[in-house]
Amino acid sequence: MLxxxxxxxxxxxxxxxxxxxxxxxxxxxxxxxxxxxxKLDNITCNNDTKYPHLIAVRNLFIRGSTVRYVHLKKESVDxxxxxxxxxxxxx
Amino acid sequence: MSQAQIQxxxxxxxxxxxxxxxxxxxxxxxxxxxxxxxxxxxxxxVDRKVFVLLRDGRNLFGILRTFDQYANLVLxxxxxxxxxxxxxxxxxxxxxxxxxxENVVMLGELDIDKEDTAIxxxxxxxxxxxxxxxxxxxxxxxxxETQRAKKLLKVSGLTSDFVKSDLY
Numbered sequence: 599m600l601x602x603x604x605x606x607x608x609x610x611x612x613x614x615x616x617x618x619x620x621x622x623x624x625x626x627x628x629x630x631x632x633x634x635x636x637k638l639d640n641i642t643c644n645n646d647t648k649y650p651h652l653i654a655v656r657n658l659f660i661r662g663s664t665v666r667y668v669h670l671k672k673e674s675v676d677x678x679x680x681x682x683x684x685x686x687x688x689x
Numbered sequence: 690m691s692q693a694q695i696q697x698x699x700x701x702x703x704x705x706x707x708x709x710x711x712x713x714x715x716x717x718x719x720x721x722x723x724x725x726x727x728x729x730x731x732x733x734x735v736d737r738k739v740f741v742l743l744r745d746g747r748n749l750f751g752i753l754r755t756f757d758q759y760a761n762l763v764l765x766x767x768x769x770x771x772x773x774x775x776x777x778x779x780x781x782x783x784x785x786x787x788x789x790x791e792n793v794v795m796l797g798e799l800d801i802d803k804e805d806t807a808i809x810x811x812x813x814x815x816x817x818x819x820x821x822x823x824x825x826x827x828x829x830x831x832x833x834e835t836q837r838a839k840k841l842l843k844v845s846g847l848t849s850d851f852v853k854s855d856l857y
Binding site: 602606617618619628629630631632633635637641648649650651652653654655656657658659660661663664666 | 729733
């Protein structure tokens with residue numbers, strides 16, 4: 599649940615989601631759920647040759663199981679807090 | 690006032706109060722957590738034109754009619770589209786789809802004013818030809834990735850996360 603809560607604090611921030619098929623999608627994080635499915639608004643795709651229709655997409659629901667990385671801005675993560683929470687979760 | 694007098698109305702009211710407090714609490718909890726559920730993520734796209742990318746690489750375009758907490762989806766008037774190299778594409782009518790959630794990679798709501806801009810510059814070709822070519826490309830890719838995975842494992846002990854069923 600820790601990362602679910604963590605992602606909830608990132609709502610309305612700009613994130614880049616890298617999928618397991620190597621494409622990256624940048625957008626404003628709008629929602630996240632228990633499976634870490636992500637909902638993005640105002641998306642741009644860094645290589646839209648593979649899925650050219652993405653330019654016509656307003657908002658995108660990405661299934662958590664297909665995500666490899668989520669790139670975040672440095673200032674949007676309180677690493678100390680996250681570390682504390684992670685350790686408390688281990689106990 | 691004796692204690693008994695004070696307690697009596699208290700006892701009578703308590704059950705009602707408790708029920709109210711409880712149901713109020715549950716409702717708050719429900720509304721608060723609803724914003725971060727799968728349902729909340731998808732509900733806005735119901736009855737809209739969406740595209741769904743499946744794990745096997747297929748692109749489906751249709752009207753989202755319903756869904757559940759696993760992102761199982763029902764699409765109506767679905768069209769399957771294949772993109773091929775050199776600006777070519779193909780489409781086929783597929784009707785109603787019930788998609789099992791595990792096969793969904795992403796689901797996007799389409800701006801119907803802009804949905805065709807991607808294929809305006811492309812040439813449409815017959816679907817069965819495109820499908821054959823696409824299958825061949827996939828077979829090629831599976832071959833390459835399997836070779837690569839073997840090499841990675843042998844040379845550096847690394848594993849590749851390529852799965853044959855994941856062709857998106």
